[in-house]
Amino acid sequence: MRPSVDVTLGGRYTLTERIAIGGMGEVWKARDKVLGRTVAVKILKEEYTGDPGFLERFRAEARHTALLNHPGVANVFDYGEEDGSAYLVMELVPGEPLSNIIERDKQLPADRILNIMAQTARALAAAHAQGLVHRDVKPGNLIITPDERVKVTDFGIARLADQVPLTATGQVMGTAQYLA
Template sequence: MGALQPGTTLGGRYVLRSLLAVGGMGEVWRGADSELDREVAVKVLKDGAAKNETFLKRFRNEAKNAAGLRHPNIAQVYDYGEVDGTPYLVMELVEGEPLSTILERERTLSERRLVTVLRHTCNGLQAAHDAGVMHRDIKPGNLLVQEHDMVKVTDFGVSRGMDQTTLTATGMVMGTAQYLAPELALGKAATAASDLYAVGIIAYESVVGRRPFTAASAVDIAIAQVNDDVPRLPATVSPPMAKVINNLLEKNPRKRIKTAAELERHLATFTFEEPSLDPLELDPAGSTPDAAAGTADGSPTTVAPSEQRPAPARAMPPSIAPKSYRPHPERPSGPR
């Protein structure tokens, strides 16, 4: 399939209007469903990625897992198809911007705003977990923030249902190193606690202005996730928020808060000096999805067997796949 252009029609009904985002694996287009007369987002896998069996399975995995999820805090997948060997996903068009863009611009969030973002995220994650789907790549770029800070979780390309086999060979895991739970870095099975660890990294980053673990390479970051203590939070972080973050970033998943629903209920008890309407009481149907779309799917860092590099003295998670198939980083990995 050649380069896509505005006006291209996929599947006989989805007309591409304008390019919204480009990631390591694909492009996201603003489009129109001519049969249902509604605007949509269309994610198209790039030709090179479409020929890679792992990425193709990821793409189909997203279609299967996300299409079965119905929740206001999850970006809905409507359809899946292939044209001349190039697969595409048709998704809900979401008004808003990725949390990664907000953090790049504002560096930190107020705790009040962060609690709102996290509660919405938890509700979306709980719906996925209840359906037996672990996201496995929760990060700011996959949280689309709308008006009133309502969040839609997107990009289930690395997700895994309870009845599915892993997409990778034994000893390999997929995810983004900066948000990768220690157990995933060690090649263990993903659980709800693994997604909650990533939520903890996001919370830390949102109040401190940088991620807790940074290094020159993704594999070194993964090693730090497994071995290093979480850097002390500054005194500007409230004790309740610090307690939540430190709990979510426990190395042992059994010591973390058990479910996203439990985390949401705990966050709901947070109080702030100025009273405000509970943001989760706002009607999400009141927003019009016509301003922006989900981010490009950005292929996650692939962690490969540890024998590809000398084993250090401490625990060594798997190493990283070829750079040609890595996403563009959302933000610099070093301290700011």
């Protein structure tokens, strides 16, 4: 299934506008016909749905993120697979990625940086308290809302600390510039 405007997934999520294209898929704004709310739908790229490793990673994102209940983490509402596609339905967070803000503004005031870092640390601490490690924290995965709240997104390569990793020995996951 190729995502496009007016496609409905799971009989209830009608795609209205593509928001972003990422490494694992596309993110769309959609209308939940059952609850009457606007949501974000992340659709795994077609070339990955046939790869059991990528599909399991995507399912894991849904399971892991759904465990979290914190104001600094984008909520997961649903997961589905349909017509050879897999999708994740989540909270549509108003705002923009920190990466866009940095690119546009070049330099941010120190107090704003500290506020963003503190909020991010609290959200990640909540994830860690449940044994969940994000593994790809970077400015593009931090959405800053109009009222300066931070939402951590894209737990796509996260894993539970007590589970067998989804990566092979020697395989690196994450964004090279932000690995620590």
